[in-house]
Amino acid sequence: MAVARQDQFNSMDYSDPMVNRILDAAEQCIHRFGIRRTALGEVARVGKLSRGSIYRYFDDKAALVQGVFWRRQEFYLNQTEAALVKLPTLVDKVTHSVVSGRKDMAQGIFASLAETEPETVAMMFLESKFYQRSVSFWPPHVRLAQEAGEISEAVDVAVATDFIMRLAVSLVTFPDMGLSLKSRKGIRAYLDQVITRGLG
Amino acid sequence: MAVARQDQFNSMDYSDPMVNRILDAAEQCIHRFGIRRTALGEVARVGKLSRGSIYRYFDDKAALVQGVFWRRQEFYLNQTEAALVKLPTLVDKVTHSVVSGRKDMAQGIFASLAETEPETVAMMFLESKFYQRSVSFWPPHVRLAQEAGEISEAVDVAVATDFIMRLAVSLVTFPDMGLSLKSRKGIRAYLDQVITRGLG
DNA sequence: AAATGTACAAAAAATGATTATTGTTCATTG
DNA sequence: CAATGAACAATAATCATTTTTTGTACATTT
Missing domain, CATH: 1.10.10.60 (Homeodomain-like)
Structure with missing residues (x-):
């Protein structure tokens, strides 16, 4: 071994x-x-x-x-986390994660591998294991948002984390799912709606 | 031609x-x-x-x-749509779409191709074109839910449709994103939270 | 008209021989 | 003791060759 x-x-x-x-x-x-x-x-x-x-x-x-x-992902994650702690709201944090997530995936080893071996990258992106490490970063931010009264204390932290991860992964992977969400402003407005108010 | x-x-x-x-x-x-x-x-x-x-x-x-x-997707979509019109709420509809979506992807040509050529299936799933047809089914259901008072009339139909599609695609593709959402009951409770109330 | 079937060059895939790489072991080096 | 480098069989990649398939055209059939 x-x-x-x-x-x-x-x-x-x-x-x-x-x-x-x-x-x-x-x-x-x-x-x-x-x-x-x-x-x-x-x-x-x-x-x-x-x-x-x-x-x-x-x-x-x-x-x-x-x-x-894994090391590359760890690097990006730590870099993003360092930026997140300076942002005031959960919505700002998710917005930043999406924008920087897109940037990271369009650069360096991910981008070059997507050119030469796109199927390999596609397989990686569809393994839920790929997102495990990212998931572990969110619970503290969720709790902070609850303490600040931005989101409800009644919602389970695991549920909120899962929801935020699904939004972030979806928005990084698909800039367009009917709506075209390309600008930071557009992404922020969208996330503000669905995270803090839902559709109800 | x-x-x-x-x-x-x-x-x-x-x-x-x-x-x-x-x-x-x-x-x-x-x-x-x-x-x-x-x-x-x-x-x-x-x-x-x-x-x-x-x-x-x-x-x-x-x-x-x-x-x-495309024909196979059209078949599944029409089958699902026929079931949706009988369901009372938007949350029930999205829940059903996720459950039947998972079943459809685990059967027939998608399942067999996933065994022999998984990279091809992965590439298909990451093309946003793949979801275009599905997107077009949702706006009428969104409007019905607005008229019934289940969701707000203030939310743009395109925004709500995009959000519902992202949730459905994510839940079909990843049964587990931190939370393990496998049972119909679990999926419904989750969707009820994030669709009708959000995290706020 | 629509469908068939044949012919054909170009492109792609299967084949088999050859070469390179992998994964392991171990004696040698610093 | 960690790192090296060489030896080695097993596995995988490469390459030139052969065979199949693709895509087009067109004459023939239904």
Whole structure:
């Protein structure tokens, strides 16, 4: 079993420089060639390390690829979270998440992989596992909004979190579902309606 | 240009028996072999017609495949719509759409294609075009709910339709987004909360 | 007229031989 | 002891070749 084993409960050690060197090289290769066309020998060459070391830290190529995307997602999530804490309302927070979520998906490794291997990206986006980490960021924001009286205390935090995640994922994935929601202003007005008032 | 040409405005003529014979054969082949492994010669053999006739009605293989899925979606949609008109509230209607939507996607051609060519199904599900036809069914139900006082008249019909579609698509695609929403009862309670009351 | 069936070149897929990569092991290095 | 690099069988990718399929045209049949 590899050292940097990662599962849903035990996340990777991003403080280990070796792990980061491997992931840096792997991300660079995936970014340039796509997943299918990156050989671990190439990753080793780019990272100036041995292929044996890669296998010491990751079970196999699939685990390495997953590690690359998890770290990248973690980075985006932390960046977004840092912006969220400065925003006053839950609606502002979800709006920001949607706008920056779209930006993140249109950049870097996600965007380049969407060009070379769109089916792979599509499969990732349809795995609910992909959103697990994001889900865990919302409950504190929901509770703050409840304490501030923005949303009702009667609503279960898990229900509110699920609802917010569904809205955010849907709006990032589909800019248009009948309505075209492209501008920050339009997204904010829409979210204000459906989150704070619903349709009732 | 083929006879049964189909675009977003001009839908296919499902009353033409030739069109249906071709689509029946094509659906049967796709169901059994997947898209990649169905040759139009095989479709012709199964449908007991000539390959020339297929090209008379469909521009190319891609158009035929699209035709198969559009007809199947149209069938499911009409079936669902027939059930919806009997339901009293908008919440009941969305609940039913989610439950039957999940059933439809777990059956027949969608389910079999998801086994043999999951990436193709994933790509379909992420095209917002895939949901266009479904979107057009909702505005009358939204207006009825407004007239009945279930939801506010102040909310724009397009906004409400978009919101309902996003909820339905999300719930069909992801049974679990933090909350596990599997039972009809659970789905209904959730939708009742977020549609009629929101989080406010 | 509509459907068929044949012919045909271009494109795509199956095939099989060849080469590269993966995943494992272990002796060697720093 | 972590990292390296080499050896190795098993697996997967690549490539040139053969075969099938596609898409078009048109003469023939119903």
